[in-house]
Amino acid sequence: MLLFFSAxxxxxxxxxxxxxxxxxxxxxxxxxxxxxDIGANAHYIKKYxxxxxxxxxxxxxxxxxxxxxxxxxxxxxxxxxxxxxLRAQTHEIMALAQKHSIWVILGSAHYISPEEKPTNCLYxxxxxxxxxxxxDKSMCTTSDLNVYTxxxxxxxxxxxxxxxxFLICYDACFPEMYNIYRHKxxxxxxxxxxxxxxxxxxxLDEIIPAEIRVRASDNLxxxxxxxxxxxxxxxxxxxxxxxxSMMSLERGKPGLLYRTFPDEIKTKxxxxxxHNNKKMAxxxxxxxxxxxxSTHPRVTNSRALP
Numbered sequence: 001m002l003l004f005f006s007a008x009x010x011x012x013x014x015x016x017x018x019x020x021x022x023x024x025x026x027x028x029x030x031x032x033x034x035x036x037d038i039g040a041n042a043h044y045i046k047k048y049x050x051x052x053x054x055x056x057x058x059x060x061x062x063x064x065x066x067x068x069x070x071x072x073x074x075x076x077x078x079x080x081x082x083x084x085x086l087r088a089q090t091h092e093i094m095a096l097a098q099k100h101s102i103w104v105i106l107g108s109a110h111y112i113s114p115e116e117k118p119t120n121c122l123y124x125x126x127x128x129x130x131x132x133x134x135x136d137k138s139m140c141t142t143s144d145l146n147v148y149t150x151x152x153x154x155x156x157x158x159x160x161x162x163x164x165x166f167l168i169c170y171d172a173c174f175p176e177m178y179n180i181y182r183h184k185x186x187x188x189x190x191x192x193x194x195x196x197x198x199x200x201x202x203x204l205d206e207i208i209p210a211e212i213r214v215r216a217s218d219n220l221x222x223x224x225x226x227x228x229x230x231x232x233x234x235x236x237x238x239x240x241x242x243x244x245s246m247m248s249l250e251r252g253k254p255g256l257l258y259r260t261f262p263d264e265i266k267t268k269x270x271x272x273x274x275h276n277n278k279k280m281a282x283x284x285x286x287x288x289x290x291x292x293x294s295t296h297p298r299v300t301n302s303r304a305l306p
Contacts, residue, residue, distance in 0.1 A: 023160050023161025023162055023262075024160060024260055024261065024262070025058050025059065025159055025160040025161075025162050025164075025188065025260070025261045026056060026057045026058050026059075026258065026259070026260045026261075027057060027058065027059045027060070027061060027188075027224060027258070027259055027260075027261065028048070028051075028052035028055065028057040028059070028060045028061065028256045028257070028258050029060075029061040029190075029224045029225075029226045029237055029239065029256070029257050029259075030044075030048045030052075030060065030061065030062060030063075030226060030237065030254075030255065030256045030257070031063060031226055031227055031228065031229040031233075031236065031237040031249055031253075031254060031255060032044040032048070032063075032066075032228070032229055032254040033196075033228060033229050033230035033231075033254065034063060034065060034066055034069060034070065034074065034194065034196070034228040034230060035069055035074055035230065036069040036074040036075045037069070038067060038068065038069070038082065038085050038086055038089055039085070039089070041066060041067050041068075041069065041089075042067060042089040042092070042093070044066075044254065045062060045066060045067060045093060045106070046092070046093065046096055048060060048062075048256055049093070049096050049097065049100065049102060049104060050096075050100070051256060052102060052256060053100035053101075053102050055256075055258065057102060057258065058102065058103060058127075058159070058160055059102065059103035059104070059105065059159065060102060060103070060104055060105070060256075061105040061190050061192070061224055061226060062104070062105060062106050062107050062192065062226070063107050063192045063193060063194055063226045063227055063228050063237075064107045064120065064137075064168050064169050064192040064193055064194035064228075065107050065108065065109065065120065065194055066106060066107035066108065066192075066228075067086065067089060067090065067093070067106060067107065067108040068081075068086055068107075068108045068109035070120075070194045070228075071109065071118075071120070071144075071147035071148055072143045072144065072146060072147050073194065073196075073197055074197070076147075077146070077147045078109065078117065078118055078147060081109075083111050083306070086108065086109070086111075086306055087305070087306045090106070090108065090123070090305075090306045093106060093125070094125055094129045094130070094131070095129055096129075097125045097126070097127060097128075097129045098127070098128055098129025098130075099129075101127045101128075102127055103124070103125065103126060103127050103159060104123075104124075104125040105122055105123075105124055105125075105166070105190050105192070106122065106123040106125060107121075107122055107168070107192045107194075108121055108122075108123055108306065109121065109148075110123075110134060110136065110298070110299075110304070110306060111298065111306060112149060112294055112296050112298050112299055113296055113298065116149055116294055116296060117147055117148050117149045118148060118149065119136035119137065119148060119149050119150070119151055119294075119299065120136065120137040120140070120144065120148045120168060121134050121135060121136045121137070121151070121168075122134065122135045122166050122168060122190070122192055123306070124155070124157060124166065130303075131303050131304075131305065132157065132303060133155050133157055133166075133302050133303065134155070134302050134303070134304070135151065135153070135155040135166035135167070135168065136149075136150070136151025136152075136153065136293075136299070137150065137151055137168035137169065137170070137171065138150055138151045138152055138153075138168075138171060138177070138288055138289040138290070139170045139171045139173065139174050139177060139288075139289065139290050140170065140289075140290050140291050141170050144170070145290070145291045149291070149292075149293065149294045149299070150289045150290055150291040150292070150293050151289060151293060151299075152288065152289040152293040153302065154180055154181065154184065154288065155302070156181070156184050156185075156186055162187050162188055162261055162262075163184070163185050163186050163187050163188075164186065164187070164188050164189070164190060165181040165184070165186035165188070165189045165190070165221075166189075166190050166191075166192075167181075167189060167190075167191045167192075168191070168192050168193075169191075169192065169193045169194055169195070171191070172191060172193075172208065172211045172212065172215060172225075173211065175215070175218070175280075176283075176286055176288065177288060178215045178218070178219045178221075179219070179279070179280050179282065180282060180286070180288060181219070181221075182219040182220070182221065182279060182280075183279065183282050186221055187221055187222065187261070187262075188221065188222045188224065188261055189215075189216075189221055189222065189223045189224065190224050191212070191223055191224065191225045191226075192225075192226055193208065193225060193226065193227045193228075194227065194228050195208060195227055195228070195233065195234040195235065196227060196228035196229065196230040196231070196232065196233040196234065197228070197230050197231070197232070198232045198234060199232065200232055201232070201234075202234060204234040204235070205234045205235055208234060208235055209235050209238065209246070212225045212238065212240045212246070213240050213244045213245075213246055214244070215240075216240035216241060216242055216244060217240075217242060217243060217244035217274070217275060217276065218276050219276070220242045220274055220276065220277065221242060222239065222240065222241055222242065222259075222261060222263060223239070223240040224239050224259070225237065225238050225239070225240065226238075226257075229251070229252050229253060229254050229255075231252055232252075233251055233252050235248075235251065236248045236249045236250060236251040236252070236253075237249045237255075237257055238257070239257060239259050241263060241272075242274045243272045243273055243274050245272065247259075
């Protein structure tokens with residue numbers, strides 16, 4: 001077997017990410033046309049939880065703002081937002097996770113108080129139907145900051161023996177967000193996006209898939225990156241491997257994409273190699289958020305209900 005550029009630490013993928021305990025995690029990541037209709041969003045979410053469970057998935061992963069709709073796009077802001085409906089639907093989703101013994105990563109919005117804007121969040125719901133963690137989008141865009149409060153916490157959870165990390169959309173544009181997760185030993189990154197409802201093609205069509213590939217290959221991890229399928233969707237839900245190769249759903253069409261980790265399958269067209277086995281330094285003064293995070297108890301309590 002040939003080893004290319006061994007001085008730079010490049011090794012065959014088959015020798016990377018091998019788990020001694022043979023732990024496996026079957027995931028289903030999905031796309032559907034997220035909207036401002038909480039009920040319609042919940043219908044898709046419940047449907048895909050059932051489908052993923054029937055296909056023996058351990059975890060089902062939803063896009064940014066999958067339940068709530070995306071502030072600034074699906075709804076102008078959260079004034080008059082139906083929080084009671086969001087909470088009721090969240091509780092039904094939690095009950096469904098428990099019933100089918102499946103983990104759910106749910107994109108939504110997290111209420112703080114009447115005086116503060118909500119966070120753009122991922123609820124990590126265990127297969128026992130409990131919110132065990134919450135990741136709040138940290139790197140918010142300028143438009144995000146008009147409707148959301150940024151988070152300032154990195155979240156990792158071990159599921160089936162694999163360390164998982166969580167990010168949302170614009171976080172992908174900042175290499176330091178992946179670097180800190182690499183230092184925490186993350187192997188599978190669940191990165192939820194919302195790049196949809198545009199008038200047509202934008203630079204996002206090209207830059208986001210490229211960033212996903214680079215973040216995966218530069219940090220030697222799998223990136224599970226989903227998106228809303230609403231028209232116009234800039235790119236389809238995909239999974240990038242530590243070698244930078246990628247598999248995707250069809251753009252604009254609702255559906256589920258399955259993968260079992262660790263994924264040792266090589267591409268058929270070329271030898272598969274990983275690179276960058278030297279970690280970037282972790283600067284002690286790095287700031288991992290934009291804007292001003294909240295110190296409200298509903299934010300600092302990472303298991304708070306919606």
